[in-house]
Amino acid sequence: MVQQRETLLEVKNLHSGFTIDGDFYNAVQDVSFDIKEKEVVCVVGESGCGKSVMSLSLMQLLPKENAKIASGEVLLNGMDIVPKSQAEMNKIRGKDMAMIFQEPMTALNPVLTIGFQLNEVLYNHTGIKKREATQKSVELLKQVGISRPESIMDEYPHQLSGGMRQRIMIAMAIAMEPKLLIADEPTTALDVTIQAQILELLKDIQERKNMSILLITHDLGVVAELADRVVVMYAGEVIEQSDVDSLFYDPKHPYTEALLSSIPRLEEKVETLNTIGGVVPSLKNMPEVGCRFADRCPKASDHCTEITPKLADVGGGHYAKCLLYEECYPTESEGVRR
Numbered sequence: 001m002v003q004q005r006e007t008l009l010e011v012k013n014l015h016s017g018f019t020i021d022g023d024f025y026n027a028v029q030d031v032s033f034d035i036k037e038k039e040v041v042c043v044v045g046e047s048g049c050g051k052s053v054m055s056l057s058l059m060q061l062l063p064k065e066n067a068k069i070a071s072g073e074v075l076l077n078g079m080d081i082v083p084k085s086q087a088e089m090n091k092i093r094g095k096d097m098a099m100i101f102q103e104p105m106t107a108l109n110p111v112l113t114i115g116f117q118l119n120e121v122l123y124n125h126t127g128i129k130k131r132e133a134t135q136k137s138v139e140l141l142k143q144v145g146i147s148r149p150e151s152i153m154d155e156y157p158h159q160l161s162g163g164m165r166q167r168i169m170i171a172m173a174i175a176m177e178p179k180l181l182i183a184d185e186p187t188t189a190l191d192v193t194i195q196a197q198i199l200e201l202l203k204d205i206q207e208r209k210n211m212s213i214l215l216i217t218h219d220l221g222v223v224a225e226l227a228d229r230v231v232v233m234y235a236g237e238v239i240e241q242s243d244v245d246s247l248f249y250d251p252k253h254p255y256t257e258a259l260l261s262s263i264p265r266l267e268e269k270v271e272t273l274n275t276i277g278g279v280v281p282s283l284k285n286m287p288e289v290g291c292r293f294a295d296r297c298p299k300a301s302d303h304c305t306e307i308t309p310k311l312a313d314v315g316g317g318h319y320a321k322c323l324l325y326e327e328c329y330p331t332e333s334e335g336v337r338r
């Protein structure tokens with residue numbers, strides 16, 4: 001019998017975005033998905049599709065000056081964290097959910113030693129004393145595959161390679177054993193062999209610690225390697241969602257098909273990469289009605305700019321948002337507008 005996993009994170013109708021020239025624009029539009037315990041969910045999509053804004057919204061780390069969550073719920077173990085204050089979020093971040101970023105140098109403080117920064121995470125969440133914190137930090141560095149942890153404790157971020165810095169970030173993220181790790185393009189800034197090592201480390205830690213991971217990436221090779229389920233985003237919206245095999249072998253949305261066909265295959269002699277023509281619309285230029293991919297879609301019909309599809313189950317828990325499928329037509333009461 002397949003054991004039902006509990007839902008760890010549930011995102012419901014999330015809208016978030018930016019105020020630009022006095023007007024508010026959603027960069028994340030009505031996004032809903034969930035993550036079960038011990039599950040790896042990958043979020044994919046081209047640059048500018050809202051992946052980072054979505055993940056920063058979950059952590060409540062959007063820039064305060066011009067960005068906010070406009071509506072929606074983010075349920076962590078059933079509790080909505082959207083209304084939480086920053087002080088409350090400071091307790092939740094690190095302990096219940098943690099995040100690693102593309103460029104660890106921006107997240108690490110350049111003038112503090114690695115040991116100081118690691119110990120700080122432990123002090124923030126526990127009443128631990130210095131000697132014990134230092135022991136724990138050294139242990140964490142070992143867990144992330146750092147071979148001379150005692151001496152690294154006294155070094156500064158700039159003395160380390162990009163791969164080492166990302167390992168430090170992972171050590172900081174797992175220090176309090178959070179159940180959810182959000183990783184936003186964690187390997188993009190690294191060279192290829194190091195990328196593979198960091199992904200291997202994430203996978204290993206996820207299994208050892210029984211964590212769930214939300215992995216943001218535009219690299220479908222990474223998705224194939226790590227994901228249990230995949231959420232495809234386009235222009236701020238979820239346009240497809242399914243388990244990883246179903247997505248790779250039977251993609252439903254023309255955007256996902258296009259993304260998949262842009263991966264070069266070893267057996268094919270590729271002269272040029274098959275890229276998707278056109279660009280993701282900017283926030284100010286989002287179509288108000290219809291499918292946001294319509295102007296780039298090879299399968300678009302007139303309907304596609306007139307009727308807004310809804311995300312619907314098009315078979316066996318595979319969700320798509322495309323008028324190629326009967327299920328995605330809005331009902332009369334849902335209308336054609338967003």
Ligand SMILES: Nc1ncnc2c1ncn2[C@@H]1O[C@H](COP(=O)(O)OP(=O)(O)OP(=O)(O)O)[C@@H](O)[C@H]1O
Nearest residue numbers: 018027045046047048049050051052053054282283
């Ligand atoms: N600080 C900001 N102010 C205004 N608009 C922003 C800001 N940051 C992002 N955006 C816009 O929000 C939209 C979503 O951007 P986001 O960074 O989430 O995309 P992404 O899918 O994560 O792309 P990438 O892979 O390049 O990080 C884009 O249209 C982007 O231009």
